[in-house]
Amino acid sequence: MKKIIVYLLTAVLLVGSGTTLEAQNKKDITTSEANKLLQKTIGNWRISSYEWQPETQKFVETTGNASFNKAYQGNYIKEQFEIKKTDGSIVTGEGFLRYSETSKRFEFVQLDDEGESIVLMVGEWRPEYNLLTLSSVKETESFAIGNSNVAHWQYFFLEDGSIKKIVRKPNAKGLYVITATNHYVPANTAGL
Numbered sequence: 001m002k003k004i005i006v007y008l009l010t011a012v013l014l015v016g017s018g019t020t021l022e023a024q025n026k027k028d029i030t031t032s033e034a035n036k037l038l039q040k041t042i043g044n045w046r047i048s049s050y051e052w053q054p055e056t057q058k059f060v061e062t063t064g065n066a067s068f069n070k071a072y073q074g075n076y077i078k079e080q081f082e083i084k085k086t087d088g089s090i091v092t093g094e095g096f097l098r099y100s101e102t103s104k105r106f107e108f109v110q111l112d113d114e115g116e117s118i119v120l121m122v123g124e125w126r127p128e129y130n131l132l133t134l135s136s137v138k139e140t141e142s143f144a145i146g147n148s149n150v151a152h153w154q155y156f157f158l159e160d161g162s163i164k165k166i167v168r169k170p171n172a173k174g175l176y177v178i179t180a181t182n183h184y185v186p187a188n189t190a191g192l
Contacts, residue, residue, distance in 0.1 A: 029125045034099035034106065037125060037132065038077045040157060041068040041097070044187040049083050051180045059181075060086055066184060071096065076109070095120070108134050108153070121153065130157040152176055161186060 029037075045066045050059040064083030071078040076096040083091045096109045096117075108121035123134035132155040156164040163184040168176040 028104055031099060031101045038097060038099065041077055042070065043068060045184040046187050047081065047083060048183045049180065052178065062086060106132060106134060
């Protein structure tokens with residue numbers, strides 16, 4: 001019995017020390033750093049979009065435009081996009097990115113009719129990869145990204161000033177697979 005108690009205490013201490021070490025190694029981003037990161041998105045962009053087509057088992061390339069602007073006293077970055085599909089139709093959308101100082105996380109939100117934020121996705125900055133990750137908030141059922149309200153977004157901030165966004169959604173087996181990639185290039189340098 002004494003061996004079991006010692007074993008359990010040792011296991012608890014190891015788990016606790018691992019969590020503490022992980023927390024010490026993870027440096028939280030400051031609000032100032034988060035705002036500087038979000039500033040990098042501001043401007044007009046040309047988009048090369050690649051969407052997975054399950055019926056053909058291939059990615060199809062389309063193009064579009066996006067703009068990121070400060071909104072609501074600079075507390076949000078508003079993204080508006082327009083992508084021309086292969087059938088000629090145009091898909092439009094908008095959303096708001098922000099850094100929540102109280103929650104210490106990035107958030108993708110939509111605003112209701114009263115201007116209140118509905119948090120759809122939450123995430124963090126991964127400086128070792130120049131990567132902003134966002135994941136769906138599961139209890140948000142009114143938000144649909146394609147045919148599923150669950151997704152992971154990854155924004156890679158590339159050295160040339162462009163941004164690569166990768167969208168992952170669960171497949172029938174529950175594994176997250178890439179369903180789209182969007183490459184954002186500043187409109188003033190596109191095609192050079």
